[in-house]
Amino acid sequence: MVASESNTIVGPVITAVGVSRIFGSGDTAVTALSIINLTVERGDFLAVTGRSGSGKTTLLNLLSGLDKPSSGAVEFDGDDLANLREADLVDMRRHKIGFVFQSFGLMPLLSAQENVELPLHIGGVSWRERRQRAHDALEAVGLGTRARHRPFELSGGEQQRVSIARALVTGPEVVFADEPTGELDTATARSIAETLGEVAESRRATVIVATHDLDLAATAQRRLDLVDGVIVS
Numbered sequence: 637m638v639a640s641e642s643n644t645i646v647g648p649v650i651t652a653v654g655v656s657r658i659f660g661s662g663d664t665a666v667t668a669l670s671i672i673n674l675t676v677e678r679g680d681f682l683a684v685t686g687r688s689g690s691g692k693t694t695l696l697n698l699l700s701g702l703d704k705p706s707s708g709a710v711e712f713d714g715d716d717l718a719n720l721r722e723a724d725l726v727d728m729r730r731h732k733i734g735f736v737f738q739s740f741g742l743m744p745l746l747s748a749q750e751n752v753e754l755p756l757h758i759g760g761v762s763w764r765e766r767r768q769r770a771h772d773a774l775e776a777v778g779l780g781t782r783a784r785h786r787p788f789e790l791s792g793g794e795q796q797r798v799s800i801a802r803a804l805v806t807g808p809e810v811v812f813a814d815e816p817t818g819e820l821d822t823a824t825a826r827s828i829a830e831t832l833g834e835v836a837e838s839r840r841a842t843v844i845v846a847t848h849d850l851d852l853a854a855t856a857q858r859r860l861d862l863v864d865g866v867i868v869s
Contacts, residue, residue: 647714649809649842650676650699655708657694657865668694669865672708676844678809681836683856684846691865692846693814699844700733700812701725713809730759734803734841736813740795742787742802748774748794749783752802759806766805773801776838777831793824800831804839811835813845817852829855 655672658665669691676682676699684692697703698710701717710717712728720728729735742751749770756766774780777797787795796816803811813832817825829852836843836857845852853859861869 648675648711649678649680649713650674650844651711652699653709653711655698655705655710657691657698657703658706667865669698669705669862672867674699674860674867676810676842678842679836679840681833681843681855681857682845683853683859684844684862685848685850685853685859686862687848689864690862692862694865695862696812696814696844696846700735700810701728730755731806732809734806734808734811736796736799736803736811736816738815738818740787740792740799740819742795742798744787747784747786748779748790748798748801751787751798752805755802755806769805770801773805774798776804776835777801791824792820793827796820796824796828797831800828800835804835804841808841810842810844813843813847815847815849816845817847817849822851825849826851828852 652672652674655669656667657669658667660666672695684695686692698705701712704718752770752773753766756769771780771783774783777800779794779797779801782790782794790798817828820828832843832845833855835841845856847853860867
């Protein structure tokens with residue numbers, strides 16, 4: 637990790653060297669990932685593709701610090717995640733990482749605005765600032781006029797856009813999206829793919845998406861294919 641004169645961190649945002657993940661032990665051990673070497677540059681839009689069980693979600697969990705490798709090392713902003721305290725990992729996920737999931741994960745009794753504000757509320761951001769930042773995030777995904785609607789009043793695509801806005805509201809360096817179009821129809825999935833691409837470009841955020849949706853993968857700048865836990869391209 638190198639800092640410029642303006643204290644802006646330069647160099648890769650994430651580096652994985654010789655990373656493997658094995659679940660279980662002995663005769664029941666299962667190798668989910670095997671010797672992964674990967675560099676993710678700042679501003680990348682990377683699609684990780686592969687069939688179910690290929691290791692996509694496991695890789696995202698390792699790169700985001702939600703899990704630790706059985707061997708090898710993952711660095712985020714030059715810090716080896718295995719050496720960070722749990723409090724440091726929580727702080728990193730709160731301020732540097734955004735997550736988008738297949739199931740949206742919205743609170744049903746909260747409005748779109750309130751759902752997007754939630755990470756800021758947890759982080760102790762003032763009421764006025766979190767309202768403005770949530771508004772800006774919803775505008776960025778085209779949902780400024782739907783801010784007061786609850787999830788059941790929104791389409792599947794709109795709910796996923798709220799989820800993306802929630803991931804963006806903290807100003808993360810990296811947005812991880814795990815099968816973000818898995819529950820959407822083809823046309824809606826395509827619009828979500830375009831939104832993620834716009835996020836990477838306009839917000840200068842790094843986007844890493846795990847998907848079996850080849851249309852989504854085609855919108856990414858880079859594509860990494862996993863087969864049985866091994867990078868094949």
